Amino acid sequence: MIDLIKRREILVVGMARSGVAAAKLLARAGAAKITVTDLKSAVQLRDETVELSKYPNIYIMAGGNPPELVREELSMIIKSPGIPPSLELFKKADQLGVPVFSEVELAYNFSKAPLIGVTGTNGKTTTTALIGAMLKEASFAPVITAGNIGHPLADAVNGFSAQGLIVAELSSFQLENIRQLRPMIAVFLNFTEDHLDYHGTVEKYFEAKARIFENQKQGDFVVLNAGDPMVASLAERCRGRVLWFARRPVDFGTGLEDEWLTLYKPGFKPLKLCLRDEVLLPGEHNLENALASAAAAWAAGADPQAIGRTLRSFRAIEHRLEYVDTICGVDYINDSKGTNPDATIRALNSFPGRKIILITGGKDKGSDFSSLAEAAREKARLILTLGETREKITEALSKVGFQSVIPVSSLQEAVHRAGREARSGEIVLLSPACASWDMFENYEERGNLFKDTVSKLQRECGERRETNGR
Structure with missing residues (x-):
């Protein structure tokens, strides 16, 4: 992607956290001119403007997203999450052949560390944070959580060690515009109707999320919910090795047996992690989040003892129960x-x-x-x-x-x-x-x-x- 950045002209649509992070990454990477647009007024964008004013190659246009900004000279457009794909400027970009990428796709191309990606309709933030905590407890270092969890991936990859691990929450808005992003472990938690105002149909929403697997290869891992028919149906489309999670025993992955959260691997004796009542997170949905997190952390190489200790100590994060x-x-x-x-x-x-x-x-x-x-x-x-x-x-x-x-x-x-x-x-x-x-x-x-x-x-x-x- 670097050939689309150095000495090139780029448009960033949206000045929320991910848009600001993308603009800064592009500026450091040597783009000639980065134009950042947003519907908000200049007064509303005062803090963001101050942050970006340090970069002479960044230009801010507040108060709209005019299609006139899209010209053949643009090498790419970075689209912030939640910006409607129906905007006229994206239609014009399609007509002119200007590629549109998400901020996570941009960031991935600058990352040398392995990526664990988490998607699903609900539970993404808790699961992302829980996987990160399990890996840290298992003495992986450095470990960082990023993406839709509130810390843009474009900020997280800046100077991050190739020996580390990145755990990223990935929304349908972000996955819709990827091209090369490849998690070594991809987690799909669950699927229910949502964001119809953005995607238009349930099918388009589902397919946007399913893109998390499309660049994986043999040797990568997939973590799927065996109790969700839509999610489970993706197994046949995945090239990575599938680990299941469910509130019952499974062949390979994590499940519940005799009130114990348990690891299963064909040919091996099941490994008990912790009792169900020892999990501090409330609710059946958080039991599933715990099982999914354990499967992902295990696939990454975390030892079962560290996974169990984390399940016994991890508490609900801000704004989630x-x-x-x-x-x-x-x-x-x-x-x-x-x-x-x-x-x-x-x-x-x-x-x-x-x-x-x-x-x-x-x-x-x-x-x-x-x-x-x-x-x-x-x-x-x-x-x-x-x-x-x-x-x-x-x-x-x-x-x-x-x-x-x-x-x-x-x-x-x-x-x-x-x-x-x-x-x-x-x-x-x-x-x-x-x-x-x-x-x-x-x-x-x-x-x-x-x-x-x-x-x-x-x-x-x-x-x-x-x-x-x-």
């Missing part, structure tokens, strides 16, 4: 990363025997909320809806006979109302089932506001108790 606080006997849980209905169903099922006040809603990605409504009817006592999908979710709940719904106009209002309604022993769960972009910059901002509001609620409750005790 993250415990925030307990106020008057009520637990507050931040699952802001639950950005589709299936993720929220998994969150609801993670607390058996406890009633839940659910805060949900956000930007509409074209999702069907009927399955979520069925699950919520069984698990939730009260649901607070907000955002662009507020009415759509309320309608789905009404169809299954669930009437305990309160529409709210803000997340702060939702938290305070939940605090008034919750009873001791219950859970207030933020799991939006939607993207955040109708009200927030990203899911992190949404989750942080939830935590800040809970913290204020705790202080207010403490002040009231202090006043009443005088």
Whole structure:
């Protein structure tokens, strides 16, 4: 790819983290001119502009993505995740034969370290972080987690040792525009409907994710969910050796037997890793994430003892079923990363025997909320809806006979109302089932506001108790 960079003109579309990282990598690699565009205004992009102003070969165009920027002189376009492929400038690029790559494809071409790639509809971030923790516990060094987890791959590869290991979360947005990216271990966790506003059809979404395997060769490894029919069907298309994970014994990979997470290899005695109850991550979905992580780390060469120790000590990461606080006997849980209905169903099922006040809603990605409504009817006592999908979710709940719904106009209002309604022993769960972009910059901002509001609620409750005790 270096021949498309040195002394060439390149366009980067999108100035979020990955776009900024890609522009800096291109600047260091000797591109003659890098134009970076974004729909946001110059005022909104002040921090990004300051960061990129250190590079004289980077030019910033705020306030739009005009197709006029695409000319035959361009050697390539780097497309940031989430930028709609339907933009006119991409249509023009196709007409002119200008290739479009993702930031992870660019970064891969500058990396000398082996790559472990993780994709799937849900659980990618937790699994990526868990694999990284297992490898570090097994004394691999250096190990870095990157990609859609929040640390752009284009930043991670800068100066990273060829003796290290990179574990990357790879979304369908990123995989859609790869050409050479080849993980030595590719993990596909699960598949459910999502991002129809972007991909258009479920089939296109699935095929974008399946590209994670397309450049693998014999000697590489594939980790697939034996309990997900769509994912399992990919085995016959993969050139790498398949390891399965499932909540039951498997021929080769990781499974569950007599309540033990277990490693299986043909011709060898099964190896017990840890008891199911010893896994600190809550929920059946996290049990699958743990099994997938163990299979991937094992394929990379981690010893079973290190894998078991990590499973016993690894806790939920920020914005993924993250415990925030307990106020008057009520637990507050931040699952802001639950950005589709299936993720929220998994969150609801993670607390058996406890009633839940659910805060949900956000930007509409074209999702069907009927399955979520069925699950919520069984698990939730009260649901607070907000955002662009507020009415759509309320309608789905009404169809299954669930009437305990309160529409709210803000997340702060939702938290305070939940605090008034919750009873001791219950859970207030933020799991939006939607993207955040109708009200927030990203899911992190949404989750942080939830935590800040809970913290204020705790202080207010403490002040009231202090006043009443005088």
